[in-house]
Structure formats: structure tokens, C-alpha cells
Amino acid sequence: MKIDMSYGSGGKQTGDLINQVFLKHFNNKTLNRLEDAAVLSVEGKIAYTTDSFVVTPLFFRGGNIGKLAVCGTVNDLSMMGAVPKYLTAGFIIEEGTELETIEEIARTMALTAKEAGVRIVAGDTKVVDGNGGVFINTSGIGEVMKGGISISHCKPGDAIILSGNLGEHHAAILSHRMGIENQIASDCAPLNSIVQNLLDSQIRVHCMRDVTRGGLATVLNEAAEQSACSVEIWEEALPVSPEVKGFCGILGLDPLYMANEGKMIAVVPGNQAEKALKAVQNSKYGTNARIIGTVLEGNGVRMKTRLNGLRTIDLLYGEGLPRIC
Amino acid sequence: MKIDMSYGSGGKQTGDLINQVFLKHFNNKTLNRLEDAAVLSVEGKIAYTTDSFVVTPLFFRGGNIGKLAVCGTVNDLSMMGAVPKYLTAGFIIEEGTELETIEEIARTMALTAKEAGVRIVAGDTKVVDGNGGVFINTSGIGEVMKGGISISHCKPGDAIILSGNLGEHHAAILSHRMGIENQIASDCAPLNSIVQNLLDSQIRVHCMRDVTRGGLATVLNEAAEQSACSVEIWEEALPVSPEVKGFCGILGLDPLYMANEGKMIAVVPGNQAEKALKAVQNSKYGTNARIIGTVLEGNGVRMKTRLNGLRTIDLLYGEGLPRIC
The missing domain is CATH 3.30.1330.10 (PurM-like, N-terminal domain)
Incomplete structure (x- = not known):
């Protein structure tokens, strides 16, 4: 009907x-x-x-x-x-x-x-x-549960934890639209259990953000700007599944700008980084978490590439993928 | 742009x-x-x-x-x-x-x-x-401010107050769509000042509802059903502006089924009806309020017509006016 x-x-x-x-x-x-x-x-x-x-x-x-x-x-x-x-x-x-x-x-x-x-x-x-x-x-x-967590509270010396693989929601939607047969599934998931684990572990979380429209690049730029800091991430630390990597390679997409719907960053004091990483990894949707970078004095977002270069990571300009969420 | x-x-x-x-x-x-x-x-x-x-x-x-x-x-x-x-x-x-x-x-x-x-x-x-x-x-x-106000709390003996003229939002939208030139304006308004006045006047309000999609007929049917009571309203007490009345006459519309966006009913104990009416009439958007009916034992909604007949008032069936709100 x-x-x-x-x-x-x-x-x-x-x-x-x-x-x-x-x-x-x-x-x-x-x-x-x-x-x-x-x-x-x-x-x-x-x-x-x-x-x-x-x-x-x-x-x-x-x-x-x-x-x-x-x-x-x-x-x-x-x-x-x-x-x-x-x-x-x-x-x-x-x-x-x-x-x-x-x-x-x-x-x-x-x-x-x-x-x-x-x-x-x-x-x-x-x-x-x-x-x-x-x-x-x-x-x-x-x-x-815990106040004072804010996109403006990142501090130099903080570690940036990413809860898992980049780009999966975006790649799944795009595959569907293009009629491409593959096994890439949206990572769409509720992240409250990760947050609960972080706070239960007494991590003094400074900032958390889910990685959605605009991708990790956009989230990190917002954090850097609002916190008046600079962010450095490490290309070799960024988790991307082989399938999504292949998919991006063929289409010329950059996972840094692709939407997830079940991934987040947590920005925590550097000396709690390992403990926080374990708390995230012990969560149902955080098993593949990584420490992907650090907060520094300054401004903007840069990525240390595999070849040890430093690439500036801007906000997403233009359309992205329409109606991704 | x-x-x-x-x-x-x-x-x-x-x-x-x-x-x-x-x-x-x-x-x-x-x-x-x-x-x-x-x-x-x-x-x-x-x-x-x-x-x-x-x-x-x-x-x-x-x-x-x-x-x-x-x-x-x-x-x-x-x-x-x-x-x-x-x-x-x-x-x-x-x-x-x-x-x-x-x-x-x-x-x-x-x-x-x-x-x-x-x-x-x-x-x-x-x-x-x-x-x-x-x-x-x-x-x-x-x-x-005051708990226990509910669509299921109407009681036999209660008076039903309507805060003003019926049908104005509906008639304004329809006039616009049909390209009819008239002075009918939507009654769209915030009703919180009426509610504040009622509660400040110590009225023991049993039920309130704004009269939107489906019109007064639908609101009263919901109240009667949820409260397991019957509702009787009086045709001659229903306020409709001359312009809306004329508009409805030409198009064969019934103001009972037309949407407002700045009108409400308040169902109050019968012995507080006059006091409640004054409280509503003293509000910016309630100056033309009326006592329009009463709650009785039984079920369903009936209207005493101008000729003293009793007409059953059903829920709105079918389309109403699409995209009215």
C-alpha cells in the first residue's frame, strides 16, 4: 500500500x-x-x-x-x-x-x-x-555525565584517537549509487558505548566529535580553529580498510574527506593516550582504533605523509557527495 | 544567490x-x-x-x-x-x-x-x-509549570473554551494557492501567553490542545476518545469571522475541519468556565475566545445546530488540504 x-x-x-x-x-x-x-x-x-x-x-x-x-x-x-x-x-x-x-x-x-x-x-x-x-x-x-568536553578544548600535547576505519559510509553509499558490487558496508553505529568506556576509564577527555559530512579533514579543521591550536596527523597511522583503499584509488577519492557514520575522534591528554586507546578498542565499535596524531601550538591541520612530507589539510570545499546522510 | x-x-x-x-x-x-x-x-x-x-x-x-x-x-x-x-x-x-x-x-x-x-x-x-x-x-x-494536563483528562461537566476564530490559517493558505484576493490572514501565533494567563489565574485546566491539522473536529474527537467522554459543542457559539464564513460558503468548506495555527481549546471545570474565559480573553491572542461546549458522559462528538438539531461530528477523513503546515 x-x-x-x-x-x-x-x-x-x-x-x-x-x-x-x-x-x-x-x-x-x-x-x-x-x-x-x-x-x-x-x-x-x-x-x-x-x-x-x-x-x-x-x-x-x-x-x-x-x-x-x-x-x-x-x-x-x-x-x-x-x-x-x-x-x-x-x-x-x-x-x-x-x-x-x-x-x-x-x-x-x-x-x-x-x-x-x-x-x-x-x-x-x-x-x-x-x-x-x-x-x-x-x-x-x-x-x-562529564561537562567541559568541547570542540574548543583541545590543548597542545593532546593525543588524537580515531575509533576506526575511515570512509566506509561514504564508500558504501557511492558504491550503491554507481551500481558497483563490493563488500563495503556503511559503518553506521551508535558510539555511546565508546564514550561510556572512555569516561568509565577516568580519561580526562578534552574533545570528541563524530566523523560525518566533510570527513576527518573537516572535523580536525573545526577543532584546530575553535581550540586555537594546530593539529598534526600521521598518514601511516590512518586506518582504512583494503577494500575502501582500493575503491578510493580507482575513483580518485580521499578518505580524509569521506563521511563515516560510526567513527569518532577523542582528543585526550598525551599522557593518557594509551589508556584511552585501550578503552576505545575495548568497545564494540572501536576495535580498530588508532592514535592518529597530536595537537600542537599554532593553527591549521597538517598531515605527515608516508614520505615524511607535511601536507596542509584544508576544509572540504564544494559539493562532497550530496545526500550522504 | x-x-x-x-x-x-x-x-x-x-x-x-x-x-x-x-x-x-x-x-x-x-x-x-x-x-x-x-x-x-x-x-x-x-x-x-x-x-x-x-x-x-x-x-x-x-x-x-x-x-x-x-x-x-x-x-x-x-x-x-x-x-x-x-x-x-x-x-x-x-x-x-x-x-x-x-x-x-x-x-x-x-x-x-x-x-x-x-x-x-x-x-x-x-x-x-x-x-x-x-x-x-x-x-x-x-x-x-503544572502537571496532569492531558488529552485524556476531560471530565463530564467540564466547559470547553476556544481561544478565537476558526479556520483562518487554512483559509489564508487556500486563498493564496487559488490566487483569490482577500484580507484573510493566517492566525499563526504563539499561545504560551494564553496558557500562562490560565495557570496564573489558578484555573484547574484538565486538557489543552492547539487546533491544527484536522481542525477542531479532529481535536475534539481525540479528546472524547482519550478521555472516554462525549463532547457537545454549540454551533451558534463557534466564532468564525465574516470573511472566513463567506469564503467557506463559496467553496463549501466546513470551518470545523479547517486548520488554525494560533488557536487552542482549554477544557476546564464547569464552575471555572467564566473565570477561565476571562483569562483567555485577557491574552493577546485570545480576545475573541468563547465557551463553545461541554463535556458529557458517553462517547463521540455532537454539535447542537442553530436549528436545535444534533449533528455527529466525525474525524477528518481523506486529504484535507495538503501541506497546510
Whole structure:
């Protein structure tokens, strides 16, 4: 059955969609009340964020837009040292989308939310003209475990830990669009368990960021600028899987500018680097973590190449890959 | 200048858009930090909600999509007896949209947020292919002033107060789309001051709902069903402006099923009805409020017509007006 405009009217069909799909999968007491807003108890400081997802295709190797929408917001909260607690989900559905598609997305969102320990407590559905596309906004609230973690708190002498292989989400989406058969899967994953392990290990984390649109290069440039430091990374330390390396070689892509959806950097005091690395590696999604660089006085981002040269790493200019997340 | 895909890449152009438009207008300390999530202090229980806005046209008499996006979420929080505090804004922009359009929307959002006393503390921007359209998701957090207000708490004997004229947002959008010249303006407005007045007047409010998609008929049906009561309203008590009445007459529209964006119902104990009415009428957006009906034992919604008949009022079936909000 296909979604038509009546599902966005706020009347009978909207109610059916909510009951038969969203309440069925997201099922929890708060959401089931169907009030104008969820009423919640939170403790201490909260982290609060929003992210919209417009990825195409909706389903790809390693995930779908729903998994991405839950992970993206869970990860943004986690990067502020918060335990993700509550999410909202706003669906904008293009006419002609199969109801089964929405249900499969909702099912995945529910599974991913369960893994990340968050509840989807409020939602909204709109239908627009179009051709079977879906956009999802998720906002999220987390309880801050450790304050003072900030993109502006990197310090000279800090070590930069990357939680795993670069470029996988980007390469998976691009492979799908180009019709290339390979085994590259999106790394889309909730990173809250890595953060929990870091903080449980008493690491004095200065900064964390997930590596998404714009890639590692963009994240490091933001960190360098906001912290008024310079960043040096080491090419030979950067983890890239052989498959993604091959894929990038053929297409002339640079993994430094490719999006991940399940990778993060943690910037920690140099003398805690090894301990922090172990904490990340002991996490489900951090087994291939590496120390990839260091924070220095100065400004900008440079990479020590395999040939011992020093290459300046700029922000991403231009288009990147459209609708990657 | 037109927005292209590069503005959604997460790189340089996305940063420019954020700095030159969003930070300029939404300017506040929390947002300016550009962290992955805002860190906030909240007290007591919170209300939390989300809403996406896909209205077309983007600009209409009485408002634009940005004003709607702020009011809609402010109102959802208010309906739970909460003081709206923080909003997030997620923009999905179709390629080809003029940068000036986005700036005008952002400017209006900032003004409306200021009026409602909320801060926009986190945001996100995505660009998709298309033809100059804009979708906006807002989520919001409020601090609950008075708990126990619920769509399921209407009680027999309660009075139903409607804060003003029906159908104005719907009629304004439809007039615009049909190219009809008239003076009908959207009623789009933040309703938190009405709620504040009701609670300051010590009214023991049982239920509040804003009258949006699906119209008053749908809201009352939800209240009757969730509260396991019946609702009776009085046709002659329903406020509709002469212009909207004329417009509906020509087109065969029923104001009971038409969307507002600045009207609400408050369901209060019968013996507080007059006091509550005064509190609403003393609010900027409630001057034309009326007591429009009562809650009874039983189920369903009925309207006593001008001829003293009793007409059953069902949920909205079918399409309503697509992309009304």
C-alpha cells in the first residue's frame, strides 16, 4: 500500500499510520499517550541536539535511513559527554512511498534505539508530493555525565584517537549509487558505548566529535580553529580498510574527506593516550582504533605523509557527495 | 544567490551558511559554540516535542514557514502546561532556493522566538535536489509549570473554551494557492501567553490542545476518545469571522475541519468556565475566545445546530488540504 496525501492530513489516516506503524515499533508509555508533547524527568545538565537525514538510497549495505537517524543523534549527544536518553522522530514522507518501506525503517529505528538505550518519545508525520523519498529528523536529549568536553578544548600535547576505519559510509553509499558490487558496508553505529568506556576509564577527555559530512579533514579543521591550536596527523597511522583503499584509488577519492557514520575522534591528554586507546578498542565499535596524531601550538591541520612530507589539510570545499546522510 | 548542493556538504559552504544566516539571526551563546549538541540546565519535569513544517507557499498573508515552525512547537509545549524554553531548527533546503529566502525565514523565526521567550539552541542544514522548497523541523523543550494536563483528562461537566476564530490559517493558505484576493490572514501565533494567563489565574485546566491539522473536529474527537467522554459543542457559539464564513460558503468548506495555527481549546471545570474565559480573553491572542461546549458522559462528538438539531461530528477523513503546515 502506498502513502498518499491523506496520511499527512492529521485525520483518520494519519492516526492509522501512527497506530499501526509508529506506536507498534516505538512502543513506550510516553509515546503511547499521544499528547502534544512528552513529559519527562531529567537529571542535572542536559545535552540537546537535532539532525535531519536525507540520504539516498534509503536502504544501503550496512543500514538504512532509520538506523542513520538514530545513530546520528545518539552520536551527537555522546560527543558532548552525555548519556543519550530520549529521541524525537519527525518523518517527511513523499507521496508514493510504500507503507512497508516506512515500517521497515521504523523497525530498524526501534532496534537501533534499543541498542543505544534511548527511547523515541515524540514524533510527527508529514506527507509531501514527490516520488517515494523519505526525510527523517531526529532530535535528542542526553544527560551530561562529564561537562567541559568541547570542540574548543583541545590543548597542545593532546593525543588524537580515531575509533576506526575511515570512509566506509561514504564508500558504501557511492558504491550503491554507481551500481558497483563490493563488500563495503556503511559503518553506521551508535558510539555511546565508546564514550561510556572512555569516561568509565577516568580519561580526562578534552574533545570528541563524530566523523560525518566533510570527513576527518573537516572535523580536525573545526577543532584546530575553535581550540586555537594546530593539529598534526600521521598518514601511516590512518586506518582504512583494503577494500575502501582500493575503491578510493580507482575513483580518485580521499578518505580524509569521506563521511563515516560510526567513527569518532577523542582528543585526550598525551599522557593518557594509551589508556584511552585501550578503552576505545575495548568497545564494540572501536576495535580498530588508532592514535592518529597530536595537537600542537599554532593553527591549521597538517598531515605527515608516508614520505615524511607535511601536507596542509584544508576544509572540504564544494559539493562532497550530496545526500550522504 | 541560490543554494546549491555544496551548502549541504558539511564543508566550507555549510559553514558560511551557518555563520552568515543562522548565527546572525539566532545569535545566542549556546548556539554560537557550534558544538555537536547544546548543553543546558533545566529544572523539574520537562515537556519535549517535535514537528515538521512543509507548508506551501513558504510565505503567506500572516506569516511564513519560519513563523509557523516556531509557533507550532511553542504551542505543543504550551498545551502540556509547560513554559517553552529551547528550540532546535532542522532545515532541509531544496536546491535553487534563494539565500535571501532562507535569511528572511530565519529572521522571522528569530523574531517569533523572541516574542515567545524561547532560544534556538541547536540546528542542522541539509540540501536536497528539488525546486526551491524548504522544510523545517523544530523540536522543543519546555519546563512543566503544572502537571496532569492531558488529552485524556476531560471530565463530564467540564466547559470547553476556544481561544478565537476558526479556520483562518487554512483559509489564508487556500486563498493564496487559488490566487483569490482577500484580507484573510493566517492566525499563526504563539499561545504560551494564553496558557500562562490560565495557570496564573489558578484555573484547574484538565486538557489543552492547539487546533491544527484536522481542525477542531479532529481535536475534539481525540479528546472524547482519550478521555472516554462525549463532547457537545454549540454551533451558534463557534466564532468564525465574516470573511472566513463567506469564503467557506463559496467553496463549501466546513470551518470545523479547517486548520488554525494560533488557536487552542482549554477544557476546564464547569464552575471555572467564566473565570477561565476571562483569562483567555485577557491574552493577546485570545480576545475573541468563547465557551463553545461541554463535556458529557458517553462517547463521540455532537454539535447542537442553530436549528436545535444534533449533528455527529466525525474525524477528518481523506486529504484535507495538503501541506497546510
